[in-house]
Amino acid sequence: MHTRNGPGRPRSERCRQDILDAVDDLLVEVGYAAMTMKGIAERAGVGRQTVYRWWSTKAEVLLEACVEDFAEELTVEAHPDPAQDLLGYLCALTTFLIGDPPGIAYRALLGEAQHDAAVRELLRDDPLTSSAAAVLRRTGSPADSLAVAQFVGPVLSQVLVGPAPLDPEALRRHVDLLLTAWRA
Amino acid sequence: MHTRNGPGRPRSERCRQDILDAVDDLLVEVGYAAMTMKGIAERAGVGRQTVYRWWSTKAEVLLEACVEDFAEELTVEAHPDPAQDLLGYLCALTTFLIGDPPGIAYRALLGEAQHDAAVRELLRDDPLTSSAAAVLRRTGSPADSLAVAQFVGPVLSQVLVGPAPLDPEALRRHVDLLLTAWRA
Amino acid sequence: MHTRNGPGRPRSERCRQDILDAVDDLLVEVGYAAMTMKGIAERAGVGRQTVYRWWSTKAEVLLEACVEDFAEELTVEAHPDPAQDLLGYLCALTTFLIGDPPGIAYRALLGEAQHDAAVRELLRDDPLTSSAAAVLRRTGSPADSLAVAQFVGPVLSQVLVGPAPLDPEALRRHVDLLLTAWRA
Amino acid sequence: MHTRNGPGRPRSERCRQDILDAVDDLLVEVGYAAMTMKGIAERAGVGRQTVYRWWSTKAEVLLEACVEDFAEELTVEAHPDPAQDLLGYLCALTTFLIGDPPGIAYRALLGEAQHDAAVRELLRDDPLTSSAAAVLRRTGSPADSLAVAQFVGPVLSQVLVGPAPLDPEALRRHVDLLLTAWRA
DNA sequence: CCATAACCGAGACGGTACGTCGGGTCTTATC
DNA sequence: GATAAGACCCGACGTACCGTCTCGGTTATGG
Numbered sequence: 076m077h078t079r080n081g082p083g084r085p086r087s088e089r090c091r092q093d094i095l096d097a098v099d100d101l102l103v104e105v106g107y108a109a110m111t112m113k114g115i116a117e118r119a120g121v122g123r124q125t126v127y128r129w130w131s132t133k134a135e136v137l138l139e140a141c142v143e144d145f146a147e148e149l150t151v152e153a154h155p156d157p158a159q160d161l162l163g164y165l166c167a168l169t170t171f172l173i174g175d176p177p178g179i180a181y182r183a184l185l186g187e188a189q190h191d192a193a194v195r196e197l198l199r200d201d202p203l204t205s206s207a208a209a210v211l212r213r214t215g216s217p218a219d220s221l222a223v224a225q226f227v228g229p230v231l232s233q234v235l236v237g238p239a240p241l242d243p244e245a246l247r248r249h250v251d252l253l254l255t256a257w258r259a
Numbered sequence: 260m261h262t263r264n265g266p267g268r269p270r271s272e273r274c275r276q277d278i279l280d281a282v283d284d285l286l287v288e289v290g291y292a293a294m295t296m297k298g299i300a301e302r303a304g305v306g307r308q309t310v311y312r313w314w315s316t317k318a319e320v321l322l323e324a325c326v327e328d329f330a331e332e333l334t335v336e337a338h339p340d341p342a343q344d345l346l347g348y349l350c351a352l353t354t355f356l357i358g359d360p361p362g363i364a365y366r367a368l369l370g371e372a373q374h375d376a377a378v379r380e381l382l383r384d385d386p387l388t389s390s391a392a393a394v395l396r397r398t399g400s401p402a403d404s405l406a407v408a409q410f411v412g413p414v415l416s417q418v419l420v421g422p423a424p425l426d427p428e429a430l431r432r433h434v435d436l437l438l439t440a441w442r443a
Numbered sequence: 444m445h446t447r448n449g450p451g452r453p454r455s456e457r458c459r460q461d462i463l464d465a466v467d468d469l470l471v472e473v474g475y476a477a478m479t480m481k482g483i484a485e486r487a488g489v490g491r492q493t494v495y496r497w498w499s500t501k502a503e504v505l506l507e508a509c510v511e512d513f514a515e516e517l518t519v520e521a522h523p524d525p526a527q528d529l530l531g532y533l534c535a536l537t538t539f540l541i542g543d544p545p546g547i548a549y550r551a552l553l554g555e556a557q558h559d560a561a562v563r564e565l566l567r568d569d570p571l572t573s574s575a576a577a578v579l580r581r582t583g584s585p586a587d588s589l590a591v592a593q594f595v596g597p598v599l600s601q602v603l604v605g606p607a608p609l610d611p612e613a614l615r616r617h618v619d620l621l622l623t624a625w626r627a
Numbered sequence: 628m629h630t631r632n633g634p635g636r637p638r639s640e641r642c643r644q645d646i647l648d649a650v651d652d653l654l655v656e657v658g659y660a661a662m663t664m665k666g667i668a669e670r671a672g673v674g675r676q677t678v679y680r681w682w683s684t685k686a687e688v689l690l691e692a693c694v695e696d697f698a699e700e701l702t703v704e705a706h707p708d709p710a711q712d713l714l715g716y717l718c719a720l721t722t723f724l725i726g727d728p729p730g731i732a733y734r735a736l737l738g739e740a741q742h743d744a745a746v747r748e749l750l751r752d753d754p755l756t757s758s759a760a761a762v763l764r765r766t767g768s769p770a771d772s773l774a775v776a777q778f779v780g781p782v783l784s785q786v787l788v789g790p791a792p793l794d795p796e797a798l799r800r801h802v803d804l805l806l807t808a809w810r811a
Numbered sequence: 812c813c814a815t816a817a818c819c820g821a822g823a824c825g826g827t828a829c830g831t832c833g834g835g836t837c838t839t840a841t842c
Numbered sequence: 843g844a845t846a847a848g849a850c851c852c853g854a855c856g857t858a859c860c861g862t863c864t865c866g867g868t869t870a871t872g873g
Binding site for chain 1: 370385429
Binding site: 265266267268269270271274300304305306307308309312 | 820821822823824825826827
């Protein structure tokens with residue numbers, strides 16, 4: 076949707092997509108840390124400058140490469156029972172963060188954001204927060220920032236910090252606690 | 260307590276400390292991202308190899324430089340009222356993660372851990388988790404991994420992900436919810 | 444005459460020349476032994492990799508920096524009298540090897556060649572041998588490899604090994620001996 | 628023959644010899660260029676400081692390790708026929724410089740001497756020059772520095788500079804020329 | 812016979828150059 | 843004017859060797 080009208084060759088959407096595909100591939104092949112702008116360009120069969128024309132950092136291009144996957148992976152179909160609905164979401168979230176390439180990308184970006192203000196800015200409209208809020212709303216639970224934090228925070232922090240994520244049984248007890256408290 | 264008994268000149272504890280001090284300084288002066296092994300060595304007035312002799316990565320030396328501060332900063336004196344006790348801890352935790360140099364270091368390390376298994380291993384015995392568990396125990400609350408996650412997870416995740424940490428009022432409501440649920 | 448036709452930015456002849464100039468300067472300022480690839484790059488105001496792109500060793504770049512001077516310095520105008528012609532050449536050769544920067548470079552390269560096969564290969568088409576052969580030919584003397592060795596060998600060896608080079612009187616006697624023997 | 632009489636442990640002649648042996652070994656195993664003071668010490672099973680106590684540079688210790696071999700290898704038994712005597716010496720000299728480890732060491736030292744004044748000083752009393760002078764004297768030929776240079780210079784320069792040393796036939800013609808000229 | 816002092820091995824120390832790699836910019840020819 | 847290619851400057855990487863120093867331990871002499 077580049078609205079340039081001036082002279083000259085327009086930017087190649089094909090290039091853009093090649094680069095994003097290359098990032099996807101490299102993420103699973105070499106991981107985030109070993110991924111370089113140079114490597115992305117070569118993998119995509121693209122000049123280095125072309126990458127910089129669209130995005131200025133590794134984090135930006137990675138975000139764009141994965142952002143669609145974020146929404147898709149975190150979209151869980153509703154369940155009539157609120158408890159099951161919330162539990163389903165948290166299970167999907169755990170799987171996403173632990174195993175999926177886009178989840179790994181998300182964690183890597185979250186990591187960069189801790190010592191890079193620019194990356195932090197990119198994550199301002201966090202896909203995780205908004206998807207969790209949606210689930211809370213459709214189950215009639217509170218969905219303010221505290222509620223969202225109480226809902227996903229324990230899961231997220233355990234994945235980021237702990238040696239192992241919360242297991243399904245723990246997730247069930249977590250949901251129970253929240254639902255009980257919110258209904259009171 | 261380095262138990263070298265072999266021959267040769269012993270390693271200089273003085274050098275070790277100079278390096279750790281340099282890391283402390285550089286953390287506040289240039290930040291984690293701009294800190295390099297080269298820079299550390301030069302700042303400490305030490306040969307580069309001497310740094311590598313003690314630690315092999317930036318993360319390792321940073322961890323050791325800050326690990327004492329972690330424990331110190333996260334130690335909050337007990338309050339007779341459990342609610343006040345827990346709240347005090349969470350406030351201190353928030354301050355620590357947002358503002359203190361060691362807290363910034365902790366976040367940076369947490370970030371690295373997301374795409375570096377070696378760093379993750381370093382953080383296996385997480386200072387945050389253990390200090391939080393201690394506070395929970397002394398207030399008579401449950402202190403298993405789920406409870407700890409429920410306690411600090413929302414705070415932590417909001418700091419790591421969100422645009423702003425939970426404010427004191429939200430923290431108070433969070434503590435109330437947990438205490439109510441746990442007492443039931 | 445680099446016959447690149449491929450794509451990409453062409454190598455900068457300007458850089459090449461800056462580097463060669465820097466080598467020339469450093470040779471007289473700090474000498475061969477203290478000359479480093481790092482120092483050359485910095486002196487030339489050039490990235491280190493740019494030096495390595497053109498030449499892979501200190502010896503190679505030094506050779507290229509001086510090879511033109513070699514030919515120039517060792518070119519002595521002909522003298523009608525063969526004895527004077529030969530003597531003039533040997534005097535010039537002595538001066539070249541003892542005092543001129545390019546001569547010092549030549550000796551340094553000769554030295555490296557003794558324990559570095561790659562440098563030896565660089566000196567395969569020796570400028571000294573060919574210039575001496577030319578002088579011998581124009582005076583009607585034999586110019587095979589033995590004759591060249593007999594002509595310049597004593598001068599060269601005395602410079603390389605001895606405490607002092609052959610003085611002009613000795614050079615005169617040397618030329619007389621050779622001319623007498625060759626005429627017989 | 629260190630004439631110390633004071634207290635303290637005397638220097639170990641055994642160490643000295645171990646070091647010299649190590650240098651001999653390393654010379655043939657890794658060559659001069661790859662030989663380091665560190666490597667010598669380790670090979671000799673000796674502290675680094677012990678090497679420095681006896682010699683201060685690689686060149687010094689190498690010279691001492693080989694100097695005895697120099698004299699030995701360059702000593703050729705006399706032949707009643709002067710031409711054969713001189714020829715025998717030059718053949719031995721060529722073999723020495725081309726093939727023998729001590730000969731290779733000599734060339735390496737000669738090389739260093741071209742850009743290191745200290746090494747040059749070490750070679751002031753050149754073993755090659757003096758042995759050649761001895762041979763000239765015993766055949767009744769002139770033995771001043773010019774004569775020595777005329778005798779060995781062509782051989783030496785061809786070894787140092789040329790692609791190949793003078794072959795035996797060339798050496799024979801060289802000797803003939805000199806003897807003829809000197810007898811006249 | 813023991814104190815002194817120089818030696819010994821080992822290896823850590825501050826430096827410095829190595830050759831490589833990635834970052835981000837630029838300059839070509841080509842499209 | 844966008845593109846692929848790739849050279850450019852810069853600076854950090856981790857390693858190697860330099861020559862010095864500091865250990866514990868050894869071995870002679872001299873008080």
